[in-house]
Structure formats: structure tokens, C-alpha cells
Amino acid sequence: MSPSPPQLRPYQIELINDLYRTLNQGHRRVAIIAGTGAGKTVISGQICAHAEAAGKRLMFLVHLDVLVGQTYEKMKAFGLHCGFIKAGWEEDRNAPIQIASVQTMAQRKWWRTWPADVVFYDEGHTTLFSRIGKSVLYKTHPQAVHLVMTATPERLGKDQLGEHLETLVASPAPSKLQQMGFLAPMRYYSMPPDGVANLKGIKTVRGDYDEVGLKNACDRPELIDKIVQEWQRLVHGKRTIAFCVDIEHARHVAQAFRKVGIPADTVEGGTPIKERHRLYRDLRDQRLLVLTSCNVISIGFDEPSVEVGLLLRPTQSSALHFQQIGRVMRISPQTHKVCGIILDQAGNLERLGFPEDIKEYRLPLKKDGSSGGKPPPMKPCPQCGRIVYAFVVKCPDCNHQWLSDRPLNLEDMVEIYSRDQAHQINDIPTLIELFHSHRRRAYQRGNAPTWAERSFWEHCGRWPQSSWYRGSIFGNRPSAQQQLDYLSYLQSSARRLGKREDWIVEEFEKECGQGSFQQLANWRRAQYPS
Structure with missing residues (x-):
């Protein structure tokens, strides 16, 4: 009884159709990008099944020996006839599909003249860039159709997929899936x-x-x-x-x-x-x-x-x-x-x-010697907000210095959200909790309170409401010493930012409540009468 092939999801069918439209337009070197969990196994198996049905010969390259068996299982699910270029596996040069380990290919020669119509690079961000992969692409099979499957097109180093391939087809992004x-x-x-x-x-x-x-x-x-x-x-x-x-x-x-x-x-x-x-x-x-x-x-x-x-x-x-x-x-x-x-x-x-x-x-x-053409990483200055290159250690505007020695951090983990997730949060208590975490981080680092607001906006795509500030750092009943510490923090921030006394009062009462600044002043006079 012949095996029943896997059922494809609608977006997988659409991706394969996109691939064939691209090939019909004359492209011969195409990346197939399908993120982890998008079903690369089923997609690649269906492409191989179509190739065999059309009378094509296909060489399927894998970069790890352990993947040979997994690939064969996927081929069997589609009822395909396979040979192997892999030590310990049966060789059948007449099979229309050859599952090939790049390590074994380096030790054997016959595949160099095997008439592949299609070369499929599994985990192509690795296999294509191996010595064997480059040889197949440019020397032994330059006239074949080259299909490069990967979940992660970005690579370390300078050599990137875009240097060797003409175009791409892709599954939906992870958030869509x-x-x-x-x-x-x-x-x-x-x-x-x-x-x-x-x-x-x-x-x-x-x-x-x-x-x-x-x-x-x-x-x-x-x-x-x-x-x-x-x-x-x-x-x-x-x-x-x-x-x-x-x-x-x-x-x-x-x-x-x-x-x-x-x-x-x-x-x-x-x-x-x-x-x-x-x-x-x-x-x-x-x-x-x-x-x-x-x-x-x-x-x-x-x-x-x-x-x-x-x-x-x-x-x-x-x-x-x-x-x-x-x-x-x-x-x-x-x-x-x-x-x-x-x-x-x-x-x-x-x-x-x-x-x-x-x-x-x-x-x-x-691009410009940078990996994957990405721009150099940037970071905001925690004091004045200027965006500078990540390697800068002193802000050119306010002279803030980033400390290079970090203590070992054994604090508890906290839940964090991707920007996409955070932008979709509409639950006010969750947003307040997130804003409080930005405020606490600013205070603990000695960053100005304005840093917390900017950081929250960049992460969540909105500005905090005025009612969200209260009790973010010390809770709703801060001690006198905590209030004094917070006042000292605000005074230091004001000096760096060029803010006046009224800014200090306003920021203090955002955290500690209406009238709290005067109450603290009264307490200090009672404790330290002149």
C-alpha cells in the first residue's frame, strides 16, 4: 500500500505556487524562506515529489549526517525513490533523487557528473556556503535550478545569500502564522x-x-x-x-x-x-x-x-x-x-x-563590510536621549559615560514582550505594569525619568497616561528615606538635563502623590529644625 502524502496547509501551497511562477519567469537560483515551524519538511518534500513526477533529477544536499535519515523519512512519506551519497547508506545512482551529505560528497567523485536538473540545499544558509555547496553552484552544476531552503536568511560573516541568489519566495512571517x-x-x-x-x-x-x-x-x-x-x-x-x-x-x-x-x-x-x-x-x-x-x-x-x-x-x-x-x-x-x-x-x-x-x-x-547589510547597532543615551552608535562610550551631547564593568546579575527573571506583542496590548493594568518596569529600570540605573517614558514609547507604541506614574518605584506608601532618595535622584537628573526646580516638584509628585513634595519638606523641617 502506497503511503499517504502529508496534507499541505494553504500558505504552503501558495508558497510552492509562488516558487513555480518565479521559475517560469526565468529565475534559476531562488531562496525559499520558511521560518521555523512553517513546515519546511512538508514544503521541501512536495517540491521533490513534483520534480520526480515531472521526470527531473534532483540532488538534495544536507550539511549534517543526522539529517540524512530525517530527509529520507520525509521522502518516503511522499513515496519517492531515493539514492544516497552518504557513508553507510545504499548507493543507487539511477534513483531520481539523491540525498547527499556534503561531508560524504567531499570523499566521492561520481556525483560531479550526475545529471541533476535541480539542486535543493536544505538549511541553505549553511549548505550553500560549504566548500561542496559552492562547488555545486558554480562548477559542477551551474546550469541546474538551485533552490535554497532556509528559515534564517541572515548569516554571520560577510558572505550572504543575496550575493549568490537571484530572488526569493517566502512563507508568512511568524506573527502571521x-x-x-x-x-x-x-x-x-x-x-x-x-x-x-x-x-x-x-x-x-x-x-x-x-x-x-x-x-x-x-x-x-x-x-x-x-x-x-x-x-x-x-x-x-x-x-x-x-x-x-x-x-x-x-x-x-x-x-x-x-x-x-x-x-x-x-x-x-x-x-x-x-x-x-x-x-x-x-x-x-x-x-x-x-x-x-x-x-x-x-x-x-x-x-x-x-x-x-x-x-x-x-x-x-x-x-x-x-x-x-x-x-x-x-x-x-x-x-x-x-x-x-x-x-x-x-x-x-x-x-x-x-x-x-x-x-x-x-x-x-x-554591504560596507557589515554582516547581512545591517546598519551598525545604535543605542539611546539614558540621560539626554540622543541616539548614538552602540560602541560609543561617552555621549557627545551630555557627556554621559557607559560603564564597561557589569556586575554579575542574579535578579529574578521578569516577563518581557516583543515590540509586536507590546503594541497589541490594550489591557491597561498590563500597560501600567510594563511602564512601571521601565520606571524602575531607569531609577535603578540612575537614568533620568524621561528615559523611561521614551523607552516605554519605543516598546509599546504609546505614551504613558498621567495616572500611571504613582507608586511605580516604591509602591503607594514610600518611606521618608525612600522619598529622600528619590528626591536626590531627581535633583541629579535635573542637573544633567538642565531642568528647573518646578520640574523636580512635578516629577516627585507623579511618583509620590499630590502634595507629597510639601509634606516631605514639612517632615524635614520637623526633623531638622533650624
Whole structure:
């Protein structure tokens, strides 16, 4: 009995139709961009099935040996006839579809003259840029149609997809797929924005943080113990995957969970395929609650029931960042999954953003030596609001200096929202709570209160109402000492901003209530009579 092929979702059918329209227009090198959870497996399987039905020969490139088996399973679901260019797999040069590992291709020669009409690059932001991928594109099969599938078009380094491809077709952005019900809604928790470790001294190697430096910054008992505590406080009992710096870090995290009675294990690059699948089943069936790894479950891991991702490895790679978040964005009605949850101890959300804030996809280009053609990162001065380059350490307007030495931050995580999520919030108590968090952050950092207002506007797309200020920092019954501390803070802010006494009074009473400034003055006179 022939297998029943998967049913495509409407947007997947539309994407494939867009691809064929693009090819009919004469394009030969096309990116297919489908975010994590959009169904790349089904989309690519359907394209391969169409190619075989049309009598075409297709070479399907994967960059990890573990992906060969997963690819073959997808091909079998569509009833396709496959050969393999992979050690340990049966070779059949007459098969119309060849599943090829780029590692094995480097050791064999016959594929160079195999008459491929179509070359399909799985995880194309990696396979296309391998030595074999470039050879296939430019030397051995330059006349073929080249289809480059990726969830994350941005790459580290200068060489980008736009340098090698002509155009793109794309699935809807993640926020649209959430609205359609095809991706889970997300909740995000983060440490305060300064992060948990000082990354300033960590070198950048091939576009990302040096792993040795990261290990010293992140593989620390106090940080590991803290993420275990936060897991117990925020997401106890939920299936969880953790993205770690290296294997030793992953083992330490799993060990810390086991120490408090949480079943946890580690999947490594050398873990045999059968053992990996057993670990994934154990996680699905909740015999395991936490599975830790380093660069193993970022790609090719597909277990929709997982609800929580722990971001424990700081990165500069938006591709890696969004792949990791995507692991928990899949829907799982069978397990009654309500949402995906991210606990970010690495500062990656602040550094690289949220999937919901992606509005459209593009082919990144190499520009002015910057990765992906992105403009240099900017930041607002907390004192005067001027926007300056992120590397600036002294504001040219008000001379504010950014401190380079950050203390280790072991504060509790707080829920944060993507800009897209925050702009959609209409619940006034939630907006007030968000505004209060901006106010508290400004006060704790010594930033002027105007910084909190600007930060809230940028995040939520609206200005705070006058009634939202009261009790944001100390609650509705601040002590006399708290009021004195706040007055000192406002006086310092006024000097930096060039504000007058009436501004201090107005800001003080926003926080402490109408008439509170005079009450404090009366209290001070009573305590310290002249």
C-alpha cells in the first residue's frame, strides 16, 4: 500500500505556487524562506515529489549526517525513490533523487557528473556556503535550478545569500502564522537587560563570541543554579530544552537539574541516532523534563510538545537565535500545549530581537563590510536621549559615560514582550505594569525619568497616561528615606538635563502623590529644625 502524502496547509501551497511562477519567469537560483515551524519538511518534500513526477533529477544536499535519515523519512512519506551519497547508506545512482551529505560528497567523485536538473540545499544558509555547496553552484552544476531552503536568511560573516541568489519566495512571517493558529503564541522571560555576565572582554571569532570566553562567562555554578531556580519558579513540570555553550556546560546544567530531583539528560554530537530518538521520546513522554545540548537541537530537532527553551549561550547569530526559539514555537494540540516559553539568561532577546517582530523576509546582501547589510547597532543615551552608535562610550551631547564593568546579575527573571506583542496590548493594568518596569529600570540605573517614558514609547507604541506614574518605584506608601532618595535622584537628573526646580516638584509628585513634595519638606523641617 502506497503511503499517504502529508496534507499541505494553504500558505504552503501558495508558497510552492509562488516558487513555480518565479521559475517560469526565468529565475534559476531562488531562496525559499520558511521560518521555523512553517513546515519546511512538508514544503521541501512536495517540491521533490513534483520534480520526480515531472521526470527531473534532483540532488538534495544536507550539511549534517543526522539529517540524512530525517530527509529520507520525509521522502518516503511522499513515496519517492531515493539514492544516497552518504557513508553507510545504499548507493543507487539511477534513483531520481539523491540525498547527499556534503561531508560524504567531499570523499566521492561520481556525483560531479550526475545529471541533476535541480539542486535543493536544505538549511541553505549553511549548505550553500560549504566548500561542496559552492562547488555545486558554480562548477559542477551551474546550469541546474538551485533552490535554497532556509528559515534564517541572515548569516554571520560577510558572505550572504543575496550575493549568490537571484530572488526569493517566502512563507508568512511568524506573527502571521501565530494569528492563523499554525504557530504557538510565545511568552518571554529575561534577566534585566544588562545580562548576566560581562561579555565585553570576549573575543569574536568567525562572527560569533569565542567559545572559550563564553564558557568562562556562562559555565558558572551560581548562574546554573539560578536558571534551575527560575525554571522551578516559572515553568515547573514543563518539557524543556536548554541551549548551552559547550558539552561540559550542557552536562553541568543537566546535573544541576537532577540534583534537585528534576529528570534531565544531555544530547551530544556523538550521541548515536537511536539514543537521540530515545531521549526525544523520553522528553515527549515526560520521562525526561529537561534535555540540554550544545548545537545539537538547534537544527533538525522536531518535538512539538516541548514548551520551554532555556537560552544559556550568548550569540551574535540571528540565525542560531531564531532557530533556537523556533524549537518551542510549534503547536501541539495532542499535549494541550498553550504556548511556548523562553527563559533568556544570555541576553539574546535584547541583542537579536523576537520572531514576532519579523515583518517580511529579504535576501541579505554584503554591504560596507557589515554582516547581512545591517546598519551598525545604535543605542539611546539614558540621560539626554540622543541616539548614538552602540560602541560609543561617552555621549557627545551630555557627556554621559557607559560603564564597561557589569556586575554579575542574579535578579529574578521578569516577563518581557516583543515590540509586536507590546503594541497589541490594550489591557491597561498590563500597560501600567510594563511602564512601571521601565520606571524602575531607569531609577535603578540612575537614568533620568524621561528615559523611561521614551523607552516605554519605543516598546509599546504609546505614551504613558498621567495616572500611571504613582507608586511605580516604591509602591503607594514610600518611606521618608525612600522619598529622600528619590528626591536626590531627581535633583541629579535635573542637573544633567538642565531642568528647573518646578520640574523636580512635578516629577516627585507623579511618583509620590499630590502634595507629597510639601509634606516631605514639612517632615524635614520637623526633623531638622533650624
